[in-house]
Amino acid sequence: MGFKRLIHSKKIISLSAAFLLFGTNLLMAQNTGGTAIDGSTTDKSVMWGSVGYYVLLFLVGCLCVAILGKILRVYDLTQKMQGKKGLNWNNIMGIICLIFLIVGMYGAYWSLTVQGSMKLPEAASVHGVAIDDMFDVTTILTLIVFVITQVLLFGFAFYYRGSEKRKAYYLPHNNTIEKIWTIIPAIVLTILVVFGFFTWQKVMDYTEVKGDLNIDITGHQFAWELRYPGPDGKLGAVNYTLSSPLNILGVDFKDRNSFDDLKADTLVLPVNKSIRLNIHAQDVIHSVFLPHFRAQLNAVPGLPTFFKFTPTITTAQMRAKTDNPNFEYTLYCNKICGGGHYNMQKVVRVVTQAEYQDWIAKQKPYLTDKLREELKLPVTPAPTPAPAVDTTVKTAAAKRLSSNRLALNN
């Protein structure tokens, strides 16, 4: 018996030693983990090191619980051998349930406060506020249900733990309870679904509104291309079969509206104006993702689509709000579309109307002289179409833009 116990303890000691050695190696690997090429410390070995560290902690925790269980069992048996009562396992299990409830609730609170603080800053678009409201209502409701059910579950397990003093009440069926726990969740879920339906209707606003600023965004491996309308406020047609190294987007110059279209590197948006992003893809599925505006829509080859939103907070205002002078809105690709997927990012800048007009006046035409040569188009500029009534660019800046275009074409 003594020898057996010795072997048993030897097993435990050697297991602990192996874990210690493993843990020390991991910790050393974390400390000596080299820095990445760009000087950042987000090395993969560090990440896997810390994953291994937490796995190890979990295993050590399990080992401690197992050892504690064995000690209690030995204590229980020795008590019984001495003719005493032994441990009350019902009490132990009840207390474990209570501890689980308290630790679990603290864990949920920690997750809500620490990880909850990592969420995005306030929504910078009209519909984004509605989405955030829906998210908040859903979180609050589920949080209330979570707290009530967990307290009842573990509280009951503790309070009504097995006892010789009382007998369990046999409850085969109770219609009142059945009605309560069917009707209340049904009402709450109906409210959530209806709320979600109306929010969705608002987000996917497909109505054509005069004054929408149309911007073409095209995804390809691995970049986004932007095309803005010229002074006519209209984007020319595109046809992917016309794509060439000089005409990447395949803009169709049989359409007169194409002649004054502009290309841009940064997605600049005037604040409080309805923006319509016309979304295209040329190779695989990409996804236009504007997290700060709570907007995302897939870019599918052969299936042009669009997403409308109205930005409400300028970049300058957001910099002041977040107390971060370097803050920039960003456009991402949210589909893993290949090796360079991570590179499909663009800076988005929300500016005032005046700033926007200054910026658009400086953008270069999509139809470059080289492209004009390739398409054998006359060097003289195409006649400017009558300005559209609904555009917001009928100002001095627009006139300046018009003369700019003439200058560039000459």
Ligand SMILES: [Cu+2]
């Ligand atoms: Cu992509």
